[in-house]
Amino acid sequence: MKVILTQDVTGLGAIGDLISVKEGFGxxxxxxxGKAMSATSQNIKTLEHQKRQIKEKLNKAKREAEKLAExxxxxxxxxxxxxxxxxxxxxxxxxxxxxxSIKLEGIEVERKKxxxxxxxxxxxxxxxxxxxxxxxxxxxxxxxxxx
Numbered sequence: 500m501k502v503i504l505t506q507d508v509t510g511l512g513a514i515g516d517l518i519s520v521k522e523g524f525g526x527x528x529x530x531x532x533g534k535a536m537s538a539t540s541q542n543i544k545t546l547e548h549q550k551r552q553i554k555e556k557l558n559k560a561k562r563e564a565e566k567l568a569e570x571x572x573x574x575x576x577x578x579x580x581x582x583x584x585x586x587x588x589x590x591x592x593x594x595x596x597x598x599x600s601i602k603l604e605g606i607e608v609e610r611k612k613x614x615x616x617x618x619x620x621x622x623x624x625x626x627x628x629x630x631x632x633x634x635x636x637x638x639x640x641x642x643x644x645x646x
Contacts, residue, residue, distance in 0.1 A: 501538035564632035591618035
């Protein structure tokens with residue numbers, strides 16, 4: 500019996516997979532529990548249509564992330580902090596400060612997407628990676644200057 504999985508099933512496959520199972524397992528277990536539906540021609544066409552729609556939506560999101568990455572890489576942000584001798588900051592520059600600095604440039608980025616391994620504690624020029632999409636990462640040029 501051929502079925503289309505509607506949920507991830509350990510040992511069988513992932514959502515949307517077309518698999519062959521024994522007649523009893525499909526009819527008595529998978530279909531009643533809502534983990535699969537029978538693989539009729541109509542269900543297969545519906546599944547293919549849904550896959551195309553999801554793929555188009557993912558491609559659109561990636562294109563938008565690439566455009567945003569290009570905008571981010573073309574700007575440089577400045578954060579002014581109080582500093583002591585030897586150019587050490589009183590406090591540090593965190594992802595919150597970077598988010599606010601980017602917002603002043605007119606670009607909205609979630610703080611969680613700013614990949615700052617540790618807070619910046621010295622004056623200078625830094626390249627801060629921002630993960631906009633699983634496949635798209637932009638590098639922001641950040642200037643940390645004395646207040």
